[in-house]
Amino acid sequence: MDFQVSARKWRPQKFSELIGQEHIVRTLSNAIELDRVSHAFLFSGTRGVGKTTTARILARVLNCEKGPTIEPCGTCSLCMEITQGNCIDVQEIDGASNNGVAEVRDLIDNVQYATSSARYKVYIIDEVHMLSKSAFNALLKTLEEPPSRVIFIFATTELIKIPETILSRCQCFEFKPLSNAQITKQLELICGQEEIEIDAKGLVEISKVGAGSMRDAQSLLDQVIAYSGKKIDTDSVESVLGIVGGTTLELFAERLIKREPAELITLVQEVANQGKDLGLFCRSMMEYLRNLLMVKVSRNPENLLNTHTCDLSVLKKQAEGFHADELQQMFTILSRAEAEMKRSSLGQMVFEMAILRLTETRSFKSIDDLIHKINQAEPEAQPARPAMPTPVAPVPQSDSSATSAKSASPAAQPENGSFDNMIWTRIRQEVSRKRPAFEHYLDKCQVLALNDKEIQLMFSDSFTLEMVESPENIKFIKEMVKTASGHEVQVILKLGEAKPTPSLNIPEKKNLNEDRQGRQKTESEIIQDALDIFGGTVVK
Ligand SMILES: [Zn+2]
Structure with a gap:
């Protein structure tokens, strides 16, 4: 097969063939037609979106024997020479390998000479951000007072590295990634x-x-x-x-519905063993979850599905196995994992851990249930202390019995590390004063250590752990410990069989909450409780 690389063979030769950069084409075409062409351009954008191609087209537009014209003929000797890269007046320079001040001086010397056959001398400098600082400075004077009929076209993937002095002397165009x-x-x-x-x-x-x-x-x-x-x-x-196909994705979702962690990990290993890219797999999985969600929330999801790789009837059936909020939680977990995999040298392990967390997502109760629970739980919780009150939210729908069984367990002593029960009680009092809803988390944890260096808390379920480990909550815990003990401590959270640690009796709390007793909570209080628990913001 007489084979030429597609990217070269199919390189656009005129503005009308450029794809996805209409805004740039229009501005450049207008400038040509009005004969108001800038003497310096800066093209920025990610790789492979048409920057150098546009620069070459512009060189032909300006120099075509039938031009300047926005439709260069493509057949005159100048058009042909430029296309083949043989035109002495159109020079392409790789900024990465000619980045020193000496190369720029040579270029500036060359700029002074008249053109040999073309109308304009065009200098296309690719990867211009690679020029050294002194090279940019050497270029600056020429850009300020350019000889007539000399045009500079700079191209870069890293706009941020271009000095302001250069930017201000160029007409700048940002190339968009293609859809x-x-x-x-x-x-x-x-x-x-x-x-x-x-x-x-x-x-x-x-x-x-x-x-x-x-x-x-x-x-x-x-x-x-x-x-x-x-x-x-x-x-x-x-x-x-190295793409993971639709069938594998379907199988993956199937195992996710059944919450089969071991089988899911096996599947990941099979995919990795086939030499496929796990980053791509993660992205495909995110897209698949998104499609499941679209099927769930829309009666006519066909137009919302951004892929041909999955079967709508399978999607519909599988969507029944998930709650909408679970799909969103799963999407978030994968999206974090995808970002982390790029940074980590242990990509597969990061991915596997994320997969395990997918199997632990739980559906939230509906907001009505939540409000009902908050209304009910708060007054009843007071006399029940130090035993655990009913958790407010999120409540796993399946195993709430397990949670209440744990709440009946006797007061436990820490297993290791030093522990100061007085300080713990003071912390609980502070939390109760500052953020009552946060107590719900502390009710569930076991204090493994509490001293002047650290506080170690153990939680039984990863969901609560995840809620507590947000930077905001960690900061809050540190503040509370500081207020209660005067020490700046490290907060260490662990997952394990936690036996909740009660605090000593809290008389203050009762007084503090007395005004709330005997009446229903107002709507704003309920919303505030929900915000404290979930850490969200009110949208409307
Ligand atoms: Zn021509």
Whole structure:
């Protein structure tokens, strides 16, 4: 097969062929038509979105023998030379390897000479953010007083590294990442022209991995063609790109519904053993959960599903196995894991831990239930101390009996570390004064250590632990300990078989809450309690 890399072969040659950068094309076209072309441009944006391509088109637009014209002919000698990279008046410079002051001085010397055949001398400097500070300074004077008929086009993926003095002397354009639909459409066109058979699902998969970069998507397509030839099925797309297919995702969701941690981990290991990318798997899983949620919240989810990789009837059936809020919790867990996997050298382990946490998500009770519970629990809880009051929320729907069984357990002494019960009681009093709803968490934990260095709390369920370990709550605990004991301590939270540690009797608390007794809570108090528990904000 006489094969040319798609990205090069299908590089747009005129503005009208550029995809996804209409705002830039329009401004540049207007400037050409009004003969008001800037002498310096800065193109910024992620890789593979058309910066250098636009620079080359602009060079042809300005220099075409029939121009300047926004539709360069493509056949005159200058158009051809520029396309082939042989035009002496249009120079492409790689900023990464020519980043010193000496190279920039050479360039500036060269700038002074007249053009040989073209109308404009065009200098395209790619990766311009790589220039050294002194190189930028050397360039500055030329940018301030450019010789006529000299145009600089700078391209960069890192706008933030460009000095303000340069920015202020350039016309700046930000290139947008391309949408999956734009990439898919272009790949479809290429495959049509090249007589390559591939189904829509395969094309969508390639676009998604391309993540906004047309060039990346096209080289992925090349890889798939190199592997499969002219007939491509989705399986080969998935195996070349290391994507986890729809069937695996379905199986994954199935095991998630059944809460089968061991089976889920096995599946992750199988996927990893097949050499697939777990980061991509994590992203696909997030998309799958999102689709399940769309199916749950919409009567006509077809238009909301952003993928061809899953079967609607399967989605509908599986969606019944989840509560909407569980899906949201799971999405959050995966989204955190995905970010963490990028930073960690132990990506698989990070992912596995996240998977285990998925199986521990619980549905929240409805807000009506919650308000009812708060109304009921608060007055009854007083005389019951130091035994645990009924947890307010979130309450696991399945095993609430287990929680109440634990609450009956006798007062436990800490297993290790030093422990000061007086201080603990003072902490409880402070918490009760500052954030009554937070007591609910402390009722559930066992104090393993409490001294002038640290406070160690153990919780039986990871959900509560997760709620408590937010930076805000940790800060709150530290403040409370500081107020009660005068010590700045470390807060250590653990997961284990916690036997809740009661505090000594709290007479103050009773007085404090007396005014609340004997009347229903007001709506704003209930909302405040809910906010304290969940740490959220009121949206409307
Ligand atoms: Zn031409």
